[in-house]
Amino acid sequence: MKKINRKYTDEFKLMVVNDYYNSPLGVRAIAQKYNLPSKNYINNWERQLKKKGILPPDVTKPNKAAGRSKESIAYKDTRTPREKHYEAKIQILEAKIAYLESLESLKPFLKKKSKIRELKYKAIMNIELEHPIWLLCEIAGVSRASYYKYKKKPLKGNTKIDKLVIDIYNKSNKRFGYRSIKSTLNNEYNFIVNHKKIQRIMKENSIQSIVRKKYKKPKEQSIIKENILNRDFNSTKPGEKFITDITYIPTQRKMTYLCTIIDLFNNEPVAWTVSECQDKNLSIDTIKKIN
Template sequence: MTKYTKQFKLHVVQDYLTSSLGFILIARKYQIKSHATVNKWVRQYQRFGVSGLEVRRPEKVYDGNFKVTVLNWMKTNQASITETALNFDISAPSTIWQWQRTFEDEGLDALFRNRGRSKIMSADKQSKKTKQPDELTRLRDENELLKIENEYLKKLKALAQSQGRQRAQIIQELRPNYRLGKILKVVGMAKSTYSYAIKSIPTENDPDAILKQTITDIKANATAAGYRQVTGQLREMGLVVNHKKVLRLMRELNLLSTAYNKQTRKYNSYKGTVGAVAKNRLKRRFMTNRPYQKLTTDITELRWGNKTIEERAYFTCVYDLFSGEVLSHDIALNPTVAFTTDVLTTAINLIPKQLGYRTTVHSDQGFQYQNTRWVRILKQQRLFQSMSRKATCLDNAAMESFFHILKAEVYDQKQFDTLAELTQAVASWIQYYNFTRIKTKLGGKSPVKYRVLTTQKVA
């Protein structure tokens, strides 16, 4: 097992915190076998500081009382496995997960069992390594063997022609009361035969029960989350699970997201050429490595109540293509020019004064964006104006994609009775989207966190 020095761990952690690279890329950069190791170092550093990166001694042996205390604390405080591991200074959160599985599968006594399993030696080997048991011990062993034989014969009668799996099933039923080695001796079955047969017996205890419950809890808070988002959330909790397994379990639990399959009617603000039409500067080059360099905006329609014409509102925002951050947004009953210019002014105020390069604001050819007031604001702030071609929504595909995510995760998940409820839900989701919702293309970071880390790195 590779041992890493404290200085090496600190260098890796600082590189992760100050760069835009995720755990996987950092692990590849420093030739670390598993990105979960980098994740563990970062969490130890955030919880305990530099001291959390000290080279650990050989793994501790935890007694049963400590295991029970840890599980009780996690249940009482409703804490995650990662939080519990940090609280009790346990280096591997998966250790707690294993304790919980052992407790649910085998009961409280299993937590007090010593690590490993006892070896089953032949009578000749045992006689060489152990002393001859006294008469009382011998009688107890004989009595126990007779009891096992008696119960085995009773259960065997109920099975007309028992096969290997049926015999193994009987042994499984006897295991809570007797040692496996003595049961196999009475039954006359080799341990390898028993191990092979027991694999084909369906168990009542699901080994993935805890993971399924965790996935269910994540979906309860984010009903529209797909398996990739769920996989990212699990890794944030310290549970490194392959995305294919998450997909399989979500399919078994019928938790796959269908929110993105719904097609909705799009709002069209085009009224012909009613003002100045700018050229398409963006030309579908949505990627950029500089914040505030390329901004895009648009308007979409939202409805509440019975979703009639009288119960509709309009949403607009200014979206940064660098990180996907929503700089400003608003909801109004009428899609007026003032409605869009107010949002634009709010976004412009967030752009640093000494940016070093000019910003491009892209939109479609809606009448609001051809208006002289919109054009005047851009010229006064020395911002480039860019417009999509007529009837070509793909020229503003990034904005259309964001509106689809908004409607899938908020608008289509709940029935809103009033405009106030709709406005509050959208505002809360924008906050969640900017600061919490992770993106795979941003290295598993939220838009704001990605922008801050990248800006710090440049500085």
């Protein structure tokens, strides 16, 4: 069986070392708990984290030899072989789904077949914090060495404008599109660049602005009343039937609205209201004026 060389992040190393410090388990039990090949991993990680400044240099290993129970000497994995098998399968399936979704989101940027490998690397970069890198590389069919080599390679940007576009995009927390970047280049850097060139630079580096969801005002449920009048506009006495209408009156300042109520007996207005807002208050205020 081929041996898999796994790469562990500093966050994972710190979590393991802290667990070793704070739990009653010994170094061998901690290594077994996290499926580490050897207990030496924990000792090496402790030195590495201190060297990087992640762990304080004066922190010492806890003395766990005294008063340690038999249960704490070894970590007991209570999972059955079937449970372990299914958990491994679930992890692989989740990683495959996440990789395919990430790959699908990047397909609009694909122009040539020669960029398929680069697209795979970018798809892995989008989800590398959620799933093991070795598993994602295995799913994508690329080696981890080539992936890490690609990560170290700087973004495309040989010219000054290319670097400025990428820099402006990153400073905007990935919210600027080509229009905002073009405006920033023009106003702050005195660069007049065609928007198509900015779009090309963004496509080459697979960057796009984060689109905010537009707010949609919830629609109020309309209430349909019974048609009592039923187009019978004949009235035999005053105050029996009224009709209303709103007239738009344009002025120099803004549009003005006239709401009028007419008595069908003699077709004379009995109440009216003028307002600059066409809302429900316009109709309500007019109705209140009826004697």
